[in-house]
Amino acid sequence: MAQTILQIKxxxxxxxxxxxxxxxxxxxxxGEVVVVIGPSxxxxxxxxxxxxxxxxxxxxxxxxKGEDVGHHEVNGRMVPLPERALDKxxxxxxxxxxxxxxxxxxxxxxxxxxxxxxxxxLDRAKAEALGQKLLARVGLSDKAHQYPAFLxxxxxxxxxxxRALAMEPDVMLFDEPTSALDPELVGEVLQxxxxxxxxxxxxxxxTHEMGFAREVGHRVLFMDGGVVVExxxxxxxxxxxxxxxxxxxxxxVL
Amino acid sequence: xxxxxQHSQRILPVLxxxxxxxxxxxxxxxxxxxxxxxxxxxxxxxxxxxxxxxASGYVTLFRGTPLLLQIxxxxxxxxxxxxxxxxYVFVIFALALNAGAxxxxxxxxxxxxxxxxxxxxxxxxxxSYGMAMRRIVFPQTFRRLLPPMVNEAAALTKETxxxxxVGVLEMMKYSQQFVSRTGxxxxxxxxxxxxxxxxxxxxxxxxxxxxxxxxxxx
Numbered sequence: 001m002a003q004t005i006l007q008i009k010x011x012x013x014x015x016x017x018x019x020x021x022x023x024x025x026x027x028x029x030x031g032e033v034v035v036v037i038g039p040s041x042x043x044x045x046x047x048x049x050x051x052x053x054x055x056x057x058x059x060x061x062x063x064x065k066g067e068d069v070g071h072h073e074v075n076g077r078m079v080p081l082p083e084r085a086l087d088k089x090x091x092x093x094x095x096x097x098x099x100x101x102x103x104x105x106x107x108x109x110x111x112x113x114x115x116x117x118x119x120x121x122l123d124r125a126k127a128e129a130l131g132q133k134l135l136a137r138v139g140l141s142d143k144a145h146q147y148p149a150f151l152x153x154x155x156x157x158x159x160x161x162x163r164a165l166a167m168e169p170d171v172m173l174f175d176e177p178t179s180a181l182d183p184e185l186v187g188e189v190l191q192x193x194x195x196x197x198x199x200x201x202x203x204x205x206x207t208h209e210m211g212f213a214r215e216v217g218h219r220v221l222f223m224d225g226g227v228v229v230e231x232x233x234x235x236x237x238x239x240x241x242x243x244x245x246x247x248x249x250x251x252x253v254l
Numbered sequence: 255x256x257x258x259x260q261h262s263q264r265i266l267p268v269l270x271x272x273x274x275x276x277x278x279x280x281x282x283x284x285x286x287x288x289x290x291x292x293x294x295x296x297x298x299x300x301x302x303x304x305x306x307x308x309a310s311g312y313v314t315l316f317r318g319t320p321l322l323l324q325i326x327x328x329x330x331x332x333x334x335x336x337x338x339x340x341x342y343v344f345v346i347f348a349l350a351l352n353a354g355a356x357x358x359x360x361x362x363x364x365x366x367x368x369x370x371x372x373x374x375x376x377x378x379x380x381x382s383y384g385m386a387m388r389r390i391v392f393p394q395t396f397r398r399l400l401p402p403m404v405n406e407a408a409a410l411t412k413e414t415x416x417x418x419x420v421g422v423l424e425m426m427k428y429s430q431q432f433v434s435r436t437g438x439x440x441x442x443x444x445x446x447x448x449x450x451x452x453x454x455x456x457x458x459x460x461x462x463x464x465x466x467x468x469x470x471x472x
Contacts (some may be wrong), residue, residue: 090283091379091380095379099371102375102396103372114389164379166379
């Protein structure tokens, strides 16, 4: 059995009085593709954003390769860990955002090579060779010197994936990567993600794309109201969902 | 009409001399104000509460009181400490502090107008807060800063005229002296207005041009 790379233990998140996550437990193994589905407001995006600490959890633990992310508990109290440690951990977790968040003042290639050069200290020539290779991998070799404003949404999201891959992450986190795209552009992004999964990338994907979940996911989590309601293989959850809320949700979206 | 032209011939060299000091006051206090404003803007968005309070206090004080009062205050108070320094030094001090307060707000607004997702994307690839600010957020603010900063320079140009209150020989003071010497109120002030307009119109059209150019780049 493959090694566990990501562990989430009893994760809670409050926004003021609103409790968005009510105790999430999740283990992700190396090479696994975990797909998180559920209605909006179910807490699935917040869960993903807590994993790399863009959202600070209220309680609970996140372990990345066995090490606490962001804080650790001392006598039941949350004690923040140094930012520098967090920066290092984030460098090994790729994140893809719903709205791409490409750096608009940089070309596609500059977006991809920025972190390898600035964070890892890779020399420019090596970084650009890597950047070109990654842009080729997402099918955008010819767009290397274009600014994001001149790329379609699907192209921007593929550059964003290349940017995340450039740090050679151990896990990729996808936060509704196709939700902001025109329908005809969804396919090209999903294809890149499918290829990544085939190559053995560990992935946690929050999505409304049930086809992707069914085809690519090793495990599907259905979240609702801040808890994981049901967790199963795609075959199980899509053909014989056990929980009535899962059935209700799937009946609406399928 | 010929009388007007005659007067004009005599006024223009006088105004030109004042224009030098006007541009000098604008440039020096503008540069100092920009440095001060940038530091203040960073302090206002810092995590350190003391910095935030000090910076906010400064901005409130200098935006909430008349510039003329500030000039008179620094000229009077600092003039006692440094009696040999020329008056324009204190005026520059007051103008820079005043401009710095306004520029701080311009810069802060520009930084905060950058989509939060930019910082998140930068942090998600392992950049520190400082690096993300330097490499990702600041470069995007420069483009948004240019037009309001040029407008601020135009405003500052006009504000230097308050230096006449403490006897600094800039364009307004020369103009006023010329009026009391010759009695040519209308033509003198019309030419003085033209002198300021040349500078401010040049600056604002530069701002408009930059705005259009930056828009085109998307």
